[in-house]
Amino acid sequence: MTANLRALQNASFTTTKIAARKNPILTKRSWRIGIYSVMLFTDALAVFVGFLISNALLLDQPFASPGLKLGVLSIPIFLAIALNNKAYGRRALYRNTSATIRSIASLFATLTLILFVLFGLSILKSHHPSFVAFGFLISSALITGGRYVCYAFAKRMLGTNPVSELVIIDGVPHGPIRDKHVIHAKDIGLNPDVSDPVMLNRLGNLFQSIDRVIVACPGERHCDWALVLKSTGVTGEVHRHYRFAPVAKYCELPLHPSQVKPLTRKQLWLKRGMDLVLVSLAILFLAPLMIITAIAIKLESPGPILFKQKRLGHGNRLFHIYKFRSMRDDLRDLNGDRSTDRDDDRITRVGRFIRATSIDELPQLFNVLVGTMSLVGPRPHALGSKADSKLFWEIDRNYWLRHATVPGLTGLAQVRGFRGATMTQEDLENRLASDLEYIQRWSPGFDLLILARTFGVIVHRNSF
Numbered sequence: 195m196t197a198n199l200r201a202l203q204n205a206s207f208t209t210t211k212i213a214a215r216k217n218p219i220l221t222k223r224s225w226r227i228g229i230y231s232v233m234l235f236t237d238a239l240a241v242f243v244g245f246l247i248s249n250a251l252l253l254d255q256p257f258a259s260p261g262l263k264l265g266v267l268s269i270p271i272f273l274a275i276a277l278n279n280k281a282y283g284r285r286a287l288y289r290n291t292s293a294t295i296r297s298i299a300s301l302f303a304t305l306t307l308i309l310f311v312l313f314g315l316s317i318l319k320s321h322h323p324s325f326v327a328f329g330f331l332i333s334s335a336l337i338t339g340g341r342y343v344c345y346a347f348a349k350r351m352l353g354t355n356p357v358s359e360l361v362i363i364d365g366v367p368h369g370p371i372r373d374k375h376v377i378h379a380k381d382i383g384l385n386p387d388v389s390d391p392v393m394l395n396r397l398g399n400l401f402q403s404i405d406r407v408i409v410a411c412p413g414e415r416h417c418d419w420a421l422v423l424k425s426t427g428v429t430g431e432v433h434r435h436y437r438f439a440p441v442a443k444y445c446e447l448p449l450h451p452s453q454v455k456p457l458t459r460k461q462l463w464l465k466r467g468m469d470l471v472l473v474s475l476a477i478l479f480l481a482p483l484m485i486i487t488a489i490a491i492k493l494e495s496p497g498p499i500l501f502k503q504k505r506l507g508h509g510n511r512l513f514h515i516y517k518f519r520s521m522r523d524d525l526r527d528l529n530g531d532r533s534t535d536r537d538d539d540r541i542t543r544v545g546r547f548i549r550a551t552s553i554d555e556l557p558q559l560f561n562v563l564v565g566t567m568s569l570v571g572p573r574p575h576a577l578g579s580k581a582d583s584k585l586f587w588e589i590d591r592n593y594w595l596r597h598a599t600v601p602g603l604t605g606l607a608q609v610r611g612f613r614g615a616t617m618t619q620e621d622l623e624n625r626l627a628s629d630l631e632y633i634q635r636w637s638p639g640f641d642l643l644i645l646a647r648t649f650g651v652i653v654h655r656n657s658f
Contacts (some may be wrong), residue, residue, distance in 0.1 A: 281297050581618055
């Protein structure tokens, strides 16, 4: 295990990421997001141009006030209703007619709402209904044309399957597999070894741009593959071994007996948006304190201001976490093999103060800024962290499930007082239970509540 940890400390992200960029299957998600964006833009443009054409037909002035105002007013309302009506998404990439009807229906609802509001405010003019009628008909025609072009482009770029699907064959026979990328695990040395962080990091990078993973394996490896998929946060299936049966007909198994469900992609985007707003404000507010801390660290002892350590984060992928250095540089513990104690001789005087007040964690605001961490989530642990002389995942295999979401600067476990060194198995179990509960209960309001409660535990008896 020590050799594995050393290998993980020296592991490089670059090779995997370059390979991912070169593999066409891994670009489908980016193409989909791009096509969704184009659909949004063309629909909005169709509404705007539709009302300009109405102006030209009714007033001979494309930029006359009535149509121009209605067009500008309609766009944000229309897009909000269309997004809620699921007019954009995977359905639009393979069911063009259905998605187009949803978009036109959203426009109809928008214009009906505007007419009701104008009537309710007693500002409805006699010319408004005719502008709305012409605008609706012309915009609908333009939306239909734009959607057809986007659909044709999507079909050309994404093929018959707009989803990135990866099939992993792990030592079982199979029939023909179409429209999916296939990997034979043994050929490239893949193994669902949940005791090997090196392998989990590799699998996490492999799945990073994949929408759905299907694994076909013998029964004795079902649980291991299921735990790997669940902890990576990827949508996946583990299938039974039917000799010579095609993978598509394998019976689906539940991923894991635990009821913890990873955050969806929409939830992760919402969480990311909140993080960007809040962390930008936090960095501006706390910049003077961070500058003073950096100067104090540099004046007291030689060495770098920041302590950098590799840890496993979202999807079991490796990232660098940053802290203010609180220990003597010559006594650094990159693996976290030794837990910190109250009378730890490695800690400097400045270090003891910034650890007691949690100031040492502030550089992780930049981890949040670049997206390797979130403001709230399970705390990422050092790779060599132990409780009762056992590595965390040796105590409970469910430990990896906490990586199904983005690690946090604070979390539910921390506000409940489960922070500091994990000396006993019970310490780990308390943290793990809170982390998995957080993933299950996540909501934007829950994140804000945890952030508010964090101010009450910045100074804590276990902060040393």
